[in-house]
Amino acid sequence: MKEFMGEDFLLSNETANTLYNKYAKDMPIFDYHCHLIPEQIAKDIKYNNITEIWLYGDHYKWRAMRSYGVDEKYITGDSTDFEKFKAFASVMPYLIGNPIYHWSHLELRRYFGVTEVLSEKNAEEIWNKCNEVIKSAGFTAKSIIMKSNVKYIGTTDDPADSLEFHQEIAKDRDFTCEVRPAWRPDKVVKIGSEGFAEYIKVLGSTENTTIASYSELLEVLKKRLQFFVDNGCTITDHAMDRVYFRETTEEEVDAILKKALGGQTLTQDEIEKYNTLTMIKLTEMYHSHGMVLQLHIGAMRNNNSRMFKKLGPDVGFDSIDDGEVAKPLSRFLDALESEDKLPKTILYCLNPKDNEVLATMLGNFQGGGIAGKIQFGSGWWFLDQKDGMVKQMTALSQLGLISKFVGMLTDSRSFLSYTRHEYFRRILCNYLGGLVENGEYPADMEMLGKVVQDICYNNAAVYFKK
Numbered sequence: 001m002k003e004f005m006g007e008d009f010l011l012s013n014e015t016a017n018t019l020y021n022k023y024a025k026d027m028p029i030f031d032y033h034c035h036l037i038p039e040q041i042a043k044d045i046k047y048n049n050i051t052e053i054w055l056y057g058d059h060y061k062w063r064a065m066r067s068y069g070v071d072e073k074y075i076t077g078d079s080t081d082f083e084k085f086k087a088f089a090s091v092m093p094y095l096i097g098n099p100i101y102h103w104s105h106l107e108l109r110r111y112f113g114v115t116e117v118l119s120e121k122n123a124e125e126i127w128n129k130c131n132e133v134i135k136s137a138g139f140t141a142k143s144i145i146m147k148s149n150v151k152y153i154g155t156t157d158d159p160a161d162s163l164e165f166h167q168e169i170a171k172d173r174d175f176t177c178e179v180r181p182a183w184r185p186d187k188v189v190k191i192g193s194e195g196f197a198e199y200i201k202v203l204g205s206t207e208n209t210t211i212a213s214y215s216e217l218l219e220v221l222k223k224r225l226q227f228f229v230d231n232g233c234t235i236t237d238h239a240m241d242r243v244y245f246r247e248t249t250e251e252e253v254d255a256i257l258k259k260a261l262g263g264q265t266l267t268q269d270e271i272e273k274y275n276t277l278t279m280i281k282l283t284e285m286y287h288s289h290g291m292v293l294q295l296h297i298g299a300m301r302n303n304n305s306r307m308f309k310k311l312g313p314d315v316g317f318d319s320i321d322d323g324e325v326a327k328p329l330s331r332f333l334d335a336l337e338s339e340d341k342l343p344k345t346i347l348y349c350l351n352p353k354d355n356e357v358l359a360t361m362l363g364n365f366q367g368g369g370i371a372g373k374i375q376f377g378s379g380w381w382f383l384d385q386k387d388g389m390v391k392q393m394t395a396l397s398q399l400g401l402i403s404k405f406v407g408m409l410t411d412s413r414s415f416l417s418y419t420r421h422e423y424f425r426r427i428l429c430n431y432l433g434g435l436v437e438n439g440e441y442p443a444d445m446e447m448l449g450k451v452v453q454d455i456c457y458n459n460a461a462v463y464f465k466k
Contacts, residue, residue, distance in 0.1 A: 004117070005102070005105055005106070005109075009102075009426060010386070010423070010426035010427055010430055011426055011429060011430050011433070012430055012433075012434070013430070013433050013434065013437045014433075014437075015432075015433035015434075015436040015437055015443065015445075015448075016426075016429045016430040016432070016433030016434070016437075017429075017433075018433075018445060019429035019432060019433055019445075019448060019449065019452050020425060020426055020429040020430075022445075022449065023429075023448075023449040023452045023453050023456075024425040024426075024428070024429055024452050024453070024456050025422075025425070026149075027149075027425075027453055027456040027457045028149045028150070028151045028457050029148060029149055029150040029151065029152075029418055029421050029457070030151060030152045030407075030457050030460040030461050030464070031150055031152060031153050031154065031409055031410050031418070031421075032152065032154040032182075032235060032406070032409055032460055032464050033154055033156070033182065033235070033237060033294060033409040033410075033411055034153060034154065034155060034156070034409065034410045034411060034412055034413075034417075035155070035156050035411065035412060035413045036153060036155055036412075036413065036415065037155075037413070038155050038157070038163075038165035038166050038169065038179065038181075039165045040141050040415075041141050041142065041145070041153075041165070041169055041179055042165040042166075042168040042169050043141075043165075044140045044141050044142045044143075045140065045141045046134075046139065046140045046141075047134055047139075048081075048134070049081050049082075049085075049127075049130075049131050049134060050085060050112075050127065050130040050131060050134060051081035051082070051084050051085045052081065053134070053414065053415060053416060054085075054107070054414070054416065055084055055085065055088060057314075057413045057414070058413070058414060059314060059315055059316035059318075060100055060103075060316075061088055061100060061104075062075050062076065062315065062316040063316040064091055064095060064098065064100055065087060065088060065091050066316070068090075068091040068094060070087050070088075070090075070091065074087035075087070076311055076315060082124075082127060085123060085127050086120060086123045086124070086127075089118050089119055089120050089122075089123035089126070090119070090120040090123070092104065092117075092118045092119055093117075093119050098385075099384070099385035099386065099423070102423060103417075103419060103420060103423065104118065105117070105118070106419035106422060106423065107416045107417075107419050108126070108130070110419050110422075111133070111144070111147075111416055111419075112129065112130045112133045113129075113133070114126055114129055114130065141415055142172075142175050142177075144415045144416065144418075145175075145177050145415065145418075146175075146176070146177065148418035150177050150418060151176075151177055151178065151457075151461075152177065152178045152179075152180070152460075152461070152464070153177060153178070153179045153180070154180055154181075154182040154235045154464070155179065155180070155181055155182055156182055156184045156237060157181040157182060157183065157184060157228070157233075158184060158185070158187060159183065159184075159185050159187075159188060159203060159206075159221065159224040159225070159228070160199075160202050160203050160206050160224070161181070162206075163181055163227070163228070163231045166179060166180070166181050166231055166232070167231065170232070178232075180232045180233060180234065180235070181228055181231060181232065181233045182233060182235040182236065182237050182294075183225060183228050183233055183235070183236040183237070183291075184236070184237045184238070184239075185221070185236075185238070185282060186238065186239050187199045187203075188200075188203065188217075188221065188278065188282075189238065189275055189278050189279060189282075190275075191256070191257070191260050191266065191271055191274045191275065191278075192260075192266055192271040196260055197260060197261050197262075197263060200217070200261060203217075203220060203224070204216075204220055206220075206224065207220050207223050207224070211261075212258070212261070213254055213257070213258065214250060214253050214254035214257045215250075215254070217257065218281055221281075221282065221285070222285060225285050225286075225289065229289050229291075233291070234289075234290070234291050234292060234464055234465065235291065235292045235294065235464060236282075236286050236291055236292065236293050236294065237294040237296065238279070238293070238294065238295050238296065239296050239299065239301075240279075240295045240296060240297050241297070241298065241299045241300065241301060241321060242321065242323045243295075243297055243323070243324070243325050243328040243329045243332065244272040244275045244276050244279075244328055245276050245327075245328040245329075245331040245332050245335070246269070246272040246273045246275075246276045247276075248273035248274075248276060248277050250277065252273060253273060253274050253277045253278070256270045256273060256274045257274065260274075276332070279332065280332070280335055280336065283336055283341070283342075283343065284336070284339075284341045286343045287336070287341040287342065287343040288341075290343070291343055291344075292343065292344045292345070292346065292463070292464055293343050293344070293345045293346070294345075294346045294348070294377070295329075295345065295346070295347050295348065296348045296350070296377075296380060297325060297329070297347065297348060297349050297350065297354070297358075298320060298321045298323070298325070298349050298350035298351045298354065299318055299319075299320070299321060299350050299381070300318065300319050300320065300321040301313065301317075301318045302317055302318065303317050303318065303319055304317040319382075320350050320351050320382055321350065321351065322351060322353070325349070325351075325354050325357055325358075326354075326357045326361070329347075329357075329361060330361065330364065333345070333361070333364070333365050333374075334364075334365075337365050342365060344370060344373050344374075344375075344463065345365075345373070345374050345375065346374075346375040346376075346377045346406070347361065347362070347374070347375065347376055347377060348377035348378075348380040349380070349383075350380060350381055350382060350383065352383060352388065352391055355391055355392060355395040356395050356399065358376050358395075359376050359395040359396050359398075359399040359400055360399050361374075362374040362375070362376055362399075362400050363399070363400060371404050372401065372404030372405070372406070372459065372463065375404075375405070375406055375463075376392065376395070376396045376400065376405070377406075377409075378392060378405075378407065378408050378409060378424065379391070379392045380411060381411065384411070384420065384424075386427055389424060389427045389428075390427060390431055393405075393427075393428065393431050394431075402451075402455070403451045403454065403455075404454075404459060405455050405459060406455075406459045406460040406463050406464075407424070407428075407455045407456055407457070407459060407460055408420065408421050408424035408425070408456075421456075425452075425456055428452065428455060428456075429452060432448060432451070432452065436448070
């Protein structure tokens with residue numbers, strides 16, 4: 001029997017152990033997509049207790065607590081931070097097979113030196129131990145990033161953002177991690193969403209204008225994107241929950257936009273036409289700036305309408321969609337490729353049924369002398385667990401080139417989530433090590449070591465820089 005989360009955690013053979021400990025373990029982190037708040041980095045926020053840094057905003061943990069029957073008072077409600085911590089601790093022993101169990105214990109070990117298994121019985125003891133570490137000098141947002149050996153962070157930023165905190169971070173010469181904005185225009189693209197017209201007014205005000213037509217919208221977006229580029233942005237990101245491709249014209253979309261700005265209800269056909277053309281226009285802009293496009297496909301968001309009205313979005317009531325992907329995605333990518341305006345692109349799926357769809361889609365649009373120009377993104381959200389990661393790696397290696405894979409990202413709001421890179425690296429090394437042990441790849445450790453280090457850091461460091 002192996003030791004619980006021992007040195008060979010998730011490593012099942014000698015080759016995997018060698019690959020992880022010699023090549024992967026000490027590689028720096030290139031976290032090209034996350035939801036960290038730039039203001040917290042700029043102000044080098046210091047936390048009062050472990051609940052603030054560990055449970056606030058963590059919808060993964062919140063979902064588990066609800067499933068266990070924990071009252072919402074102890075999740076997002078007005079109970080004390082210790083009561084919330086104790087409530088989560090009571091759930092921990094029952095998270096058998098859930099990645100939260102491993103992530104949480106990795107975080108406790110790597111950042112707080114806690115090797116005990118968390119439960120309700122020892123919750124107060126661990127609460128006190130973690131809080132003593134937090135009170136110590138240097139346990140701040142920036143110190144956590146530095147301790148984690150993070151060299152690059154790509155946040156998620158709305159086109160209307162002033163980027164003032166990014167500018168403030170860039171002035172700190174003692175902070176050696178690059179923190180760059182990533183352009184996330186979901187509120188522009190999702191025309192059928194509540195508050196769309198109000199948002200367009202806000203967007204226009206950033207350029208001291210009123211947006212009343214589609215051409216004016218595009219002009220403002222061009223100016224805002226240039227502002228982001230001037231502030232170091234090389235990455236874009238879209239929550240493309242459903243992939244649409246509908247033939248339309250700019251004149252037709254102009255009428256659709258004016259209808260929406262006037263408060264009229266749009267048809268699904270109109271929504272899809274606006275979405276299609278706007279995505280194409282935006283992506284053409286990205287190509288002109290040499291940026292990377294990320295498409296996160298397949299989320300069904302805010303399913304619980306009562307809780308959405310009570311708590312808002314991103315609080316743990318999202319799930320996997322089962323919509324069509326292949327045909328509309330192919331037409332979207334081809335529309336750009338046919339004009340030679342397809343930028344470097346990363347495709348993520350939330351439904352594992354689409355693994356092979358995306359893994360084969362990549363090969364249709366590779367080229368231009370760019371290694372791995374079109375990427376199959378790492379297991380995302382509900383798939384960033386052992387089974388999901390292995391399936392993604394298997395599909396990519398069998399149908400593409402895993403050696404050019406840009407690797408893991410945290411996709412998290414927590415400064416403690418960098419242990420997910422360790423989790424990913426152990427799974428990666430075990431996957432590759434298994435191929436060697438099974439006689440499917442030679443025991444060329446120099447070559448394999450290079451591939452591992454490239455996936456852990458080097459590929460991303462090259463891919464995301466102009």
